[in-house]
Amino acid sequence: MRVYKFNNLSLRNKLLIIYIFTVFIPITLTHIVFYHVTTNNVRNQKMNDLSLTVKEIANDFQTAIDDAVGISSMIYTDYELYNLLETKYTSTIDFIHAYHDYFGDISKEVSLYPSVHSIKLYTDNDTVIFAGGINKIDTLVKDSTWYKESELIRSSYPVLIRTVGDSGKHDMFSLIREMDNFVSKNSTQKILEINLESGLMSSIFHDVTFPGELYLVNDKGTIEYTTNSTINWSERKFPYDSVTLPGDKIIFEESYNLPYLNKWKVIAVTEEQVLLEDIKGSRNFILYLALINLVFPSLFIIYITSSLHMRILRILKHMRKVEDQNFELIEGVNYQDEIGELTHAFNRMASKIKRLIKEVYVADIQKKDLELQRKQAQLSALQSQINPHFLFNVLETIRMRSILKNEDETAKIIENIAKMLRKSFIWGKDWVTVDEEIYLIKCFLEIQHYRFDDKMQYQINIDPEASKCLIPNMSLIPFVENASIHGIEPIKGKGMISISIKRENDRLVFEVNDNGQGMEKNEYEQLLGSLEEVSSIGEHVGIKNVYYRLKLHYSNQFDFSIVSNKGIGTTVKIQVPFFEHKY
Structure with missing residues (x-):
């Protein structure tokens, strides 16, 4: 994979990158962030304002209901009124006197609460006169919707329910409550009905500024009131779940936990775009400001960078002529x-x-x-340096074994020595094939195997494609010699030398591995460092000899590495260009 470096780019591209990262991107990001922050702030402010509006509507509605509940509680605990409806009158005159003595005061309470329209009492006491706000609980009343829907819970707490108003529709809100506080004298049924003003809901839900639709939903999910003109809430029961809401809707909810408004909700629905109407006016301003902040710095930078670029190009043009x-x-x-x-x-x-x-x-x-x-x-x-100690040791070994044993192997080992000597002294030939080099290596390894018997084992693997490759003469055998003498000989057990030569694309890879005594890390690192000291040969003559000749023949086109671990072994790896011998 190609790696791009900044210093390899042209000056024009560098200046362009500088402009993009120091001017264009920062200014663009600044205005984008500014736009989004402004939009979010406006949106959050709008959301907060609308939420406060919905809370205000919910509070106003609760206040109106609380007024009616307060009146119902006062009447519910009024023993004299309870006794008025409970008493069995012997004559009409007795009831009329009792009615005027007390009920007239009850009616005066209505004027103190602007949200309350009227108060009605229902009873099944046949001795009272059903007029002036007192009504009979007859079959018609028992069959009414409000009676049936409030029957189960009105004895526990007041029930808010819609009843038939002056328009003939179910558009009036009434608070229904069973008057059974004094159970010991409860021989008749008595029901209190407090009717709210017909325009109360309109004043609560319509006299506020909310850019959307408002819904009053009861505990059963039915819409009790709404500002949505497409819903006939007063004519039939309309489930809130059946309302079609806009796709980008935003919903605000305020719930009640009061016994008489348990799980009722005020739900407000508006659209997302309504919240962003105020930001649309400033959008163009932000855009123009961004253009101004980009254009003028850009023109100035282009002028400066063009001057630098043209003058440097002129110098570069003359330098190329050099x-x-x-x-x-x-x-x-x-x-x-x-x-x-x-x-x-x-x-x-x-x-x-x-x-x-x-x-x-x-x-x-x-x-x-x-x-x-x-x-x-x-x-x-360098080529003339030969280590005579090796030849002396071999010849002495052959001589001693020839004296002590009468073996035919002696002839063979002498033949291998002769082959090595002939190859070693023919220096006129700088390049040889891999096969020729391996021939010499095998002679050396056979001699070592003869010296150390089974202690010295070896294996050679040669890629057929690599066998005819040309390499410098005697560039591999010094490493085999080091593996044998310095790696295998000092150890007590058996040793193995592995030689691998293969072709990898346009490279020849040579690797020698032994399981000998190895070197300490600082020792072979010092060896690698000494290879660059060309002034003197010093120690490690064989390795330095090969390294310098490889450097002279291949310049910097070869790779040389040594990896060694104490007590484990050493691996030498050489990679050179692949030059095939042409016959």
């Missing part, structure tokens, strides 16, 4: 900024190069030639 040995000077005004100093420095450099090139060129060529000769001499010197 590659073709054209030392043309940069003409124009010498400004005092950094680019001007760079232009002046380039002109000085070009002039100095013109003057010195003739003086230095010939001497430099001679110096390079001497350096090349020195490298060649160093290579020859």
Whole structure:
């Protein structure tokens, strides 16, 4: 995967990136955030205002009902009124006197509460006169909707219910309550009905500013009142769940937990777009402000960056001419900024190069030639270093075993030594195939196997494609020698040397692995660091010899690594370009 670095980008792209990240994105994000914050603030303020409006409506409705409940509680606990309706009168005159003595005072309470329209009493006492606010509980009353719907709970607490109003529709709200406070003398049924003003609901729900529809819903989910003109709430029962609400609706709810309003709700429904009407006017202002904040800084930055870009491009153009040995000077005004100093420095450099090139060129060529000769001499010197200790040890081993044992193997081991000596002293051939190198390695390993018997085991795996690849002469065997001498020989148990040579795309990968004594981490790190010290060979002659020759042949196109663990073993891995031998 290609990795893009900032320093590899052109100056124009860098300036563009600087503009985008320091001007365009910050200003754009600032205005976007400003717009959203403003929108959210307006929306939250609107939501708060509408919520307060709904609470006000709910409180006004509750206040009106509380007035009626207060009157009902006063009448409910009035023993004299209770006795008026409970007494069995012997004559009409007796009831009339009792009625005028008390009920007239009850009617005066209505004027103190503007939300209450009238008070009615119902009884099944046949000795009273059914007039002046007192009504008979007959079959017609018992069959009425309000009587049936309040029958189960009006004896426990007041019941708010819709009754038939002056319009003939169920548009009047009444508070119904059973008057059974004094149970010991409860021989007749007595019911209190407090009717609320017909315009009360309209004044509560319509005289407020709410941009939507309002619903008063009872505990059964039925709409008792609504400002939605499409719903005939006074003519039939209309479930709230059947109302079609807008898609972007926002709903406010205020619930009641009072016994006489248990689970009743005031529900307000509005649309999302209503909340954002106030922000629409400022949207264009925000847009124009954003454009102004973008255009003027952008034009100024473009002017400055264009000047920098063009002047740097002019310097770059002349520097590219230097590659073709054209030392043309940069003409124009010498400004005092950094680019001007760079232009002046380039002109000085070009002039100095013109003057010195003739003086230095010939001497430099001679110096390079001497350096090349020195490298060649160093290579020859490196190739001429042979460690004689190994040959002495092998020959001494053969001699001693030949004396002590009468074995045919001696001839074979001497033959392998002869092959190695012939290959080692033929230095005129710089490049050999992998097969030729492996041939030499096998000779060495056979000798080691002869010396150490079963202690020294080895295996060689060669990719058929890699066998004809060209490599520098004797570039692999020093690592096999180190694996044997420094890795396997010092240990007490059996050792194994594994050699793998394979082709991976256009690379030849060589790997030597042994399970010998290994090295400490600081030891092989010091070895790797010493490979860069070209001035002297010092220790590890074989490894340094190979490393320097690989560097001379491949420059920086080869990879060399050593990984070692004390008591576990060492792995050497070399990767070089794949050059196939052509016959």
